[in-house]
Amino acid sequence: MRFAYFPGCTLETKAIGFDRSARQVAGELDADLVTLQEWNCCGATFPLSTDNLLDIVGPARNLVSAAEAGESTLVVACATCFNVLRRTNHALQQNADALEKINLFMERPADYAGQVQVRHLLDIFDHEVGLEEIAKKSRPGLGGLRVAAYYGCMLLRPANEIALDDPERPDIMDRLFRAMGAETVEYPHRGECCGAYLTVRSPDASMEITHRILAAAIRAGADVIATACPLCQFNLDWLQNRMAQAYAGFQKIPVLYFTQLMGLAMGLDATGYDFEKHYVDPRPVLREAGLLHTPSTVAVGRP
């Protein structure tokens, strides 16, 4: 299988470990991700005012580009890009006036008619590849690591537009890890916001909410946190230095992308995963679990 893929600007640069692991894992699962020829930044946040059509042009242009390339589906790994593109698509599908104005403004050869479907990579793994296939290709147990899947808000809300998972009790990432034989932990706050862009202006506010999330995961026995968004990953990771100073006894915990963990479980070469760029180094925990290795020394999958 192949899917048109929208990486987003952060996955091309700061979060390239996420992009590389996503492509590698998807390729291994026969779900090749092929980047759109023409794409631009999605805008990182869905514009919420009724009179702000110009901020929708940016994300809309990506949908148009996919449509022009003859793609019916656009797959996204970054939860924020997924949210913005999906909400943009929904807004254009629901509002004929906005759609007409955007089409007139963009002056492309053909009008966009809302025909592209935006899907998240987790959805592709769950419904197109299937968890059984993924289980077959994974060395079960993830080295005994207990994973706290962190969903954040962009993967879940608003539920009627995003429709990926239950907004209050999500489990798509948990089911994925369990299918790979890993132990997942249940903990509160896993669908709660990490603060997102608040860190730029009010890092202490972000720190409070991310600390709440991490403390709950750690209390539940997590060894690692799994995320699907570069900003969630950054907030949960970078803010831990601040947390260590603000909260006595705070124990740091590595924050990884779900595709990095999948790649490790599948015994793939993790050289490009950029673990050294994480603020809380995940390598000690991964090494201890026997997950950091060269591909030639691992028997992958089941006979």
Next chain:
Amino acid sequence: MRVKLSRESLESDLVRLVEEISGEDLSTCYQCGKCSAGCPVAGSMDILPSQIIRLIQLGLVEDAMASETIWLCAACQTCYARCPKGVDLTRVMEALRELAMQELGDSLQVAQIAPCDLAEFPQQAFVAGFRKYTQ
């Protein structure tokens, strides 16, 4: 808090603008407080999310615009997900930010961000942050 309610303030242009920009009818809110209960940042806010709506319902839009609350909203949609009346409070917050910035200018300047942070943060933080905090 002592307030003066008048027909002018209850039916002011500002109230109309908030409703127009957000697309939300604020009379729908019956102040159940679920938005405030679910908001992850409520603990840092000076005015609770449900109180923001109450202020607008009472025609006191400028008080809402002057709050720190509107800049602490992360648009996480938890309020909207929990509201029994389907009021999208994130849209109201966006409208208030836009009105506040029209009057007072940008809420964030590049110069305020430490150079090391500028280098470290993923660009989506800045793209989103500048979209929310500047005109």
